[in-house]
C-alpha cells in the first residue's frame with residue numbers, strides 16, 4: 001500500500017508567542033474549547049506512551065480531568081500500562097485534533113489520584129462501565145469472549161439492587177507535565193511549534209523548528 005498521495009497543505013492560522021497563555025494548562029483549555037467548538041469527535045482521546053524495559057508502548061485513553069495539578073485518565077492499575085507506570089512513573093501524552101491541524105504533546109511524571117476522588121468519579125460512570133471495570137482483567141490473555149460475558153452476567157446478579165463499588169485495582173492516573181508542546185499545522189510544512197518547559201516554578205516558552 002503506497003500512501004504517498006496523502007499530502008495535505010495546511011492553511012491554518014499561525015501560532016505566535018504572544019498568542020499563547022503563560023501557563024500551558026490555560027493554553028490547553030483554550031485549544032480544548034476550540035476542538036469542542038469545531039465538533040472534534042472525542043476531543044479528550046489521547047495516546048499515552050510508557051516505557052517498559054527500554055521499549056516504548058502506547059495506547060489511547062480518555063482524559064477525564066485537566067487542571068492545574070495535571071492531566072488525568074482512568075484505568076486498571078494491573079493492566080500492562082498500569083504495571084509499566086508503576087515501574088517507570090513517567091509518561092508522554094499525544095493528542096491530535098486533526099480538523100484544526102493541531103497536535104498537543106505532554107511529557108511528565110505520573111502519580112495516582114486519591115482514592116476518594118477516584119470513588120467520586122467511579123460513582124458517576126454508567127452502571128455498565130462500572131461492572132465492566134470489575135469484569136475485565138485488562139491486558140491478560142483470555143480465551144473466548146463468552147468468558148467475559150459470563151463474568152459480567154454473574155456480577156450483574158451479585159450487585160443487583162446495590163451500588164457498584166470501585167475495584168481497588170481501578171483508578172486515576174495523573175500526568176504532571178514538565179513539557180507541553182502546542183503544534184499548529186502551517187503551509188509548506190513550516191508548522192508552528194511552541195514548547196513550554198518547566199524551569200523551577202516558571203514555564204519557559206520556546207519556538208521549535210518544525
Ligand SMILES: Cc1cc2nc3c(=O)[nH]c(=O)nc-3n(C[C@H](O)[C@H](O)[C@H](O)COP(=O)(O)O)c2cc1C
Nearest residue numbers: 045059060061062073074075076079080081082139
Ligand atoms: C477512544 C479510546 C478510548 C479509550 N479509553 C480508555 C481509558 O480511558 N482507559 C483505559 O484503560 N483504556 C482505554 N481504552 C483502551 C486502551 O486503548 C487499551 O486497549 C487498554 O487500556 C489496554 O492497554 P494496555 O494493555 O496497554 O494497558 C480506550 C481505547 C480507545 C480506542
